[in-house]
Amino acid sequence: MGLNNIHHQTPDSPIGDIAYLSRSEHRIPALVALAERPRSRSELCEETGVSSSTIRRTLNEFGERLWIQKDGYQYVATRLGEAIATEMDDLLDWFETERKLRDVWHWLPDEVSKFPIETWSELTITIADPDVPYRPVTRFESLLKETTTVRYLRPEVALMDPCFDVLCQLVDDGVDVTLIDRPNCHTYFLSTYPKRCSELLQQDNFTVLEHDELPPHGTGLLDERVVISCYEQDSGTVQGVIDTDVAVVNKWAKSVYERYRSDARPIESRQIAE
CATH class of the missing domain: 1.10.10.10 (Winged helix-like DNA-binding domain superfamily/Winged helix DNA-binding domain)
Known part of the structure; x- marks a missing residue:
């Protein structure tokens, strides 16, 4: 018929x-x-x-x-x-985005829920999977390779292999890098990689600051691209990475970074010597 x-x-x-x-x-x-x-x-x-x-x-x-x-x-x-x-x-795309957000929603800053809903579809959401646990780290590594500036609150994802190797190369290439983290994180990292950290800290384009009251998630600015890293609180495992270049998210991330940057302090010389 x-x-x-x-x-x-x-x-x-x-x-x-x-x-x-x-x-x-x-x-x-x-x-x-x-x-x-x-x-x-x-x-x-x-x-x-x-x-x-x-x-x-x-x-x-x-x-x-x-x-x-x-x-x-x-x-x-x-x-x-x-x-x-x-x-x-479009509806399927929305649901796909929502399902990914659902997996990391409890790790995200409250401000994400206040972004215009239409911006959610512009978020690239990379979630750790039992079969591919390092997928978020791999995504961050690819972003790191393309940037010409790095500003990051709680940059644990940047200090993981292989991202740390890329970060060191960026510093060697003259890229400006500023990392703001908690004192205990700096203490652990400096004691675990003393030689490499000492070499990095001698570079004028590498700045390490500390802050006692950082949020549970990471917020990074790689040029104009925003990265939000979600960490498991007990283990520090990277559970997800969200990245976007949407203007409203970029504006929020810059304000958050500047707020903590203004209160952050250089790491103590005692920590560096150790």
Whole structure:
């Protein structure tokens, strides 16, 4: 039966249409694909990974809703279908972002919840996974390699291998680096890597400050890109890294950094000598 001969049914409700699209994982991708360009039924089978009979039923159901029309041996989205495809694709992106934020929400500063919601989709969220626990560290390493300035509150992620090697190279290359952390963190790091730390502290472009009351998360400025690092409080493990160049987040991060920077102090000479 051709799509043009199908009796057009009125959906029970908008919720019914949403439920229809979400009940099978192939339906939204199929509609999005048809909104991009005309496709044959075999192309849709290949792209969605479902059978020819399933795609046939899906196309008939799309046709009943006037979301698609047939063009020779191919199918293409109507303007109605394009609108639905765009909105559903955006909605999926929102949910993907929300699910990632959900995993680190309790580690994030309260200010994140006050950012305009539309900025959330502009956040790159990298979460540690049991199979890939160093994924956030790897993401931070890639950002660190591209920056020409480093300003960071609670920079534990920057002091982990292999990020620390990149940080040392940046200092050697003349990049300005300022790290603000807690005294006990400095004490541990200076005692663990005495020679390397001594060499870094002799560089004019490397500044280490300390502050007694830093937040539980890290806030960094790599040029105009903001990085928020989420740490497990007991172990200090990096659970997630969020980065973005959205202006409102950058403005917030700069104000936070400057506030703590104004109260921070140089590390004691006794610590350096140890």
